Amino acid sequence: MNSPSKPTNQRSSAAFYGVGTALGVIVATTMFFSNNFSFSTVIASTTIQNDNENQNSSDQFDTSKIELGTGDYAFQSTDDSVVQINGNSSNSSFVTNVKNVNGSVIYSESSQFISIYNTGEDLSGATYTITNTSNSAVITSGRFTQVNVGGNSYYALCLPSSVIQAGFDAAQTSQGKLHINITNGSTKTSYLTTLNIKTMSSTASIQLPTVADTEDDQKASTHFKDQTGTIIDANNQKIGSVFLGSSDITVAQDGTDPKEYTYSLSNSGVEKVNTALNTINQKALTSGGLYYTADTSDTGKISLTPAAPAKATLAIKYVDDQGKTVKTDTVSGNIGDKGSYAAKAPTGYALADGQSQASSYTLANSTNQLTIKLKKVVQPQATSLTINYTNTNGVLVKTDTVKGNVGEQGTYTTSTPNGYDLAKGQNKTVPYTLSSSNKPINIQVNQTSNKKPVTQKIDYVDENGKTIKTDTINGLTGDSGSYNLVVPSGYRLVNNNQTHIAYTLTTSGTPLSVAIESITTKSSVVNNNRDHLTTAFPIIPSHGAANSQKQLTESNTTMRSKGHLSTATIMYVDGATGRTLGTEILTGKIGERIIFDTYKQIVSLQREGYYIVRDDTMRFTAAYFTNVPITYQVVLEQQRLTKDDAGVGQTPRTSDTTRKHTKQSEPITNASSHHNHDGHKRRTNRTKKQDHNEPVIFDKEIDAILASSGRGGGNDEPDISELGKFFISLSGTINFGIRNN
Known part of the structure; x- marks a missing residue:
């Protein structure tokens, strides 16, 4: 069995009203609580419902590590997990899940409070009410319960962790303290005026930055320079920062390749985080607040991207047979690029003999050159040759045209008009050479005997189906062409775009019809x-x-x-x-x-x-x-x-x-x-x-x-x-x- 622990931070200042001597002495001690703790905020004025069957039962507090006192205290702790915070010969108070830092008690979110009484009074009907001193709000209330210590039953006041939390909230939000008001019957009343929980424990973590840089043949760790880590609380709120260098991190599989690397804090980095938190914690011990424990398990990233390639150009120069530059061109790329350049001769030039159209190149330097050799070429001169078809009377019956460039040669194949054949002695093909001024080629043709003279009628029919005018076309069977329409006076074409009508002369005698309409019938309104x-x-x-x-x-x-x-x-x-x-x-x-x-x-x-x-x-x-x-x-x-x-x-x-x-x-x-x-x-x-x-x-x-x-x-x-x-x-x-x- 461990030796009995002595009370921590015990101070005496009491006020008692209408209570028995034993009870008054027991609760006359003012307790000061300090802790640093991460939790979901509980408003201090909120009432915590107390279920005597649960919250104030002995099952809620483990008394197996408490025994009867052998000295000045009624009870004492047998294990460091249960800390006695005050007491006397009639009463002892204990808390669990706390730690002592330089004489200050640091509470946690799982801390519980129990005060055990060893008096001859009957406390079976005793009740308690806990209020906030800043606004008199009731935090919780309950009844005394019985606990077993060393095989004997004693009355105790048990407070769950939620009351400890509410006490801390009251101290932080309104500088309030908790009053414990105890009533035993109608006349026996007392209260403990200064239940003050100032400090609770919590965890703070470090957020490491992500570093992005360009590869430079140096290891990734060398790119971690003058970085800042952010210290955050359990609610992800920033509470501090720490400056880090390459010596404060350890890079996993550190290398020079362009990729993403993972790093964590080295011992020196952890030391810097703890130093930063120590300043915050000292203030919490002095003035109250959260007392932080560092979580330095976070990892960061260092991302190295490939370096941009060096730019390079290929200057192409086209030169004639005199060495004169007549055209330039440029190909852009990066040093080391390879390709093939397709030469395009400017107007009036052609690639010189032996000059390849495709030229391979490698951009070895920032500036590269390529020379393309050219030769002068003669520009073609457009021209045309007229072919006239004339009958035996010298009348022109058809014309044709051959187009090309000066100097071109060819053979023209005749194509007689309808109703005509080549005259006797007229060749079917005629050779030619085009010049800048060509003389017409005359083709003699004879009218065939099987052609018959015919007349084609063109009727202009109005909107009532009445023929207003008739034009005629005279010719031979097989003749064709396009006739220019002449609309009669006072009328217009129904189809304004129909200014001509195509025809082919036959012996059928069927007239061609053109739709017209009276101008007065359909006026432009x-x-x-x-x-x-x-x-x-x-x-x-x-x-x-x-x-x-x-x-x-x-x-x-x-x-x-x-x-x-x-x-x-x-x-x-x-x-x-x-x-x-x-x-x-x-x-x-x-x-x-x-x-x-x-x-x-x-x-x-x-x-x-x-x-x-x-x-x-x-x-x-x-x-x-x-x-x-x-x-x-x-x-x-x-x-x-x-x-x-x-x-x-x-x-x-x-x-x-x-x-x-x-x-x-x-x-x-x-x-x-x-x-x-x-x-x-x-x-x-x-x-x-x-x-x-x-x-x-x-x-x-x-x-x-x-x-x-x-x-x-x-x-x-x-x-x-x-x-x-x-x-x-x-x-x-x-x-x-x-x-x-």
């Missing part, structure tokens, strides 16, 4: 978007037209406020084909007056032989920009002129433009036709022989009238432009200009 009103053009009465149009416009600006921009589009349409010849877009503010200025566009089209069929812009006195875009049509047709007329009509050019603010007067030429107010077309009646290619020049007064004075809603003299269009419409009938002699 000008839509003012008035309430459910859609017309081919804005219809406004001649009397009071300006006011009527403006009122309609203003009623339509509810969707868009006045002042917002809108557009009006003028489309110039070929009445025969329905093709758009030109487009003008006018822009102005909603509610402003539209100033039409079709002068330059119409004059340009008149030069190409066009005359006006219908002009929507002339159908009203005034028009205004509305909240929706409006489209107006000017329909024209091209006059087919005889060889005696002024100029031969050309295909109209489509012009998509927006009006400009300034106009320059231009001479009107080839104004060959016009329509009167009844809509009938008439040709200019010429009674004198004229030079029709000579332009008609207006004098300055008339030219000023025809020229536009502006555009958009800001024009103060809109009627001048309208008057100009009127004179233009007369230009095909009345020659009121001054001829430039």
